[in-house]
Amino acid sequence: MNKGALAKENFKTGMNCSQAVVLAFKEELDLSEEQLKKLSIGFGGGVARQRNVCGAVLGMTMVLSYLKSDGQDKLAIYSLIQKACAEFKEQANSIICAELLDAQTLADKSPIPEERTEKYYAKRPCADMCELAGIITEKYLKI
Numbered sequence: 001m002n003k004g005a006l007a008k009e010n011f012k013t014g015m016n017c018s019q020a021v022v023l024a025f026k027e028e029l030d031l032s033e034e035q036l037k038k039l040s041i042g043f044g045g046g047v048a049r050q051r052n053v054c055g056a057v058l059g060m061t062m063v064l065s066y067l068k069s070d071g072q073d074k075l076a077i078y079s080l081i082q083k084a085c086a087e088f089k090e091q092a093n094s095i096i097c098a099e100l101l102d103a104q105t106l107a108d109k110s111p112i113p114e115e116r117t118e119k120y121y122a123k124r125p126c127a128d129m130c131e132l133a134g135i136i137t138e139k140y141l142k143i
Helices: 003-012 017-022 035-045 055-068 074-092 118-123 126-141
Strands: none
Touching: 003 017, 003 126, 017 035, 017 055, 017 126, 035 055, 055 074, 055 126, 074 126
16 A cells, blocks of 8 residues: 555544654654654644644655654755645645635634544545645655
């Protein structure tokens, strides 16, 4: 299974968008599943359901930063992540959670996540955004 499909499946198990992408790369990240879930939980829903940058994009950013950066060279990692974000935006039309969701979904500003039901999955593109972020992340890890 490719990383995009794994990220999509992770989301469908109840992980938030950021966790779903990060956990798709758990073997490469060399951290425990618990550590990765804790590290990425606050980025779901565009940072704690505030609908800022898409949590899947933030998960992609965390994975690329950790695996492609030396922790010092900002220019190299910023350039790589800008390219990855541009590719995501080209395919999804935005990297902003609020722009990716419909008006009905945006009306809920509560910090309480919605229950995961078939209706939940049918009205949001989140699983597909996780898949896209996983695919792009996998591609940019090979560069």
